[in-house]
Amino acid sequence: MPSKNMLPKGKRRQSVKGDYRELRTQILDQAKARAEAGDLGEETEATYDTADLMRVQVFESKSPFAHVPGLVTSGPNGGKHPQEEHTLAKPRYDRPKLAAAPAPEIHTLEDLQAENGVRKLTAEPAAAGMRIDAYLAKVMPDISRARVVLLIDEGQVTIDGKAVKASLKLKGGEAIEIEGEPRLAPLNATPEDIPLEVIYEDDDMAVINKPAGMMVHAGSGSAEHNSGTLVNALLYRFGGNLSSGSQPVAEDEEAEPDAELEDEHEAIEAAPAPSPAPGLRPGIVHRLDKQTSGLIVVAKNDSMHRKLSEMFASRNLRKVYLALVHGDIAEDEGTVQLPISRDLVRRIRMTTKRSGGRSAVSHWRVLDRLDTAYGKFTLVEVHIETGRTHQIRVHMQSIGHPVVGDFLYGAPHRIPLAVKPGKKSSDESRTLELERNFLHAAELDLTHPRTGEELELRSDLPDELTSFLDQLRRP
Known part of the structure; x- marks a missing residue:
């Protein structure tokens, strides 16, 4: 900090030597005159106040702060008075930003029950x-x-x-x-001449072998977006000989919420069938997702729809799926019993990592182990006791063996040749791709709700899956 006795800016190079000598001479002359007059007070040492030498210069300054007490830090070219520095001076460094407070946690209500609806x-x-x-x-x-x-x-x-x-x-x-529950708008589906492979049919019900790539039903939007579905094909084939249907009440394993039609493709809690609402889901009792093939049951009248829905809801039937998974599963058979709930980040996925999910049980058994040029794979059959959304896919991923082609749960889009010992990388010119899940609803055993007949229905692997297995087995 500059001394209070310093000359103002611009005057510091000016010499005060002459003024100093003149003042010193005056002081010495005054001391001599006092001595001659007999004033012999305490002997004092001559002192010189440099402020007296500066005062003339300060008074001549044009600084606006010349007559204001305090330190003058600048001359007449716009300097600041120290009393103003706290409001006018810009800080040298920005103030550190405080971390944002964490967002408050919202608690989920897994057991929220309805009272009188x-x-x-x-x-x-x-x-x-x-x-x-x-x-x-x-x-x-x-x-x-x-x-x-x-x-x-x-x-x-x-x-x-x-x-x-x-x-x-x-x-x-x-x-x-x-x-109540969400009341979905009626579908705008129209009959379409789409070939269907019918595995079983009588006056009450039919079992269809659904191909991969076909949606079971679409949404409630415009008709142009609701074509090519199983519902369109059923309306053409069976016409009025279908249950008026309601929302599928059995929460089938493969009911995948499509990214664009999430609200229409979510599985719902298995429960007794409500009264059918005409025109909502014609004949549909349960669902398979778009990229899964296999057996699906269709009701032809409202009475059968209600009975089949109750059968699926109570799990009073047997469903077996065939799946090819990545890696070599160590055991020959096993059970995955992990609760399943919706992923809170990616709503179209399900997860076993959240607490409070719905119970789910999957039993698997190894049918074949494949040690191929593209790596190791395991062909399994899976019997599910429950029917949670994506149950097989989530359970197989949870034990480290995702279903081949299931990109949503970690399977690769392309399968390259495996890296051999001593080589830096595999031959990238040879890769395999499967644009669907290697998951097929192969077996369905149930008791006919009206006749009591034991039905054992089977569906072979489709050509694209057997072809994929042949490519894997090639040396």
């Missing part, structure tokens, strides 16, 4: 600022946000007895009531 809950304080559709999708993870919006749009979600909009921002503490 109405589910009641109170919004948490942590929900303040959240949209109501986002909050409900968070606390009820088994209901997608699209279905929550459907509930809200139909007036089935109320706060203090009043219907709300999906964009409503919560304040926390609101009493929320949800009445």
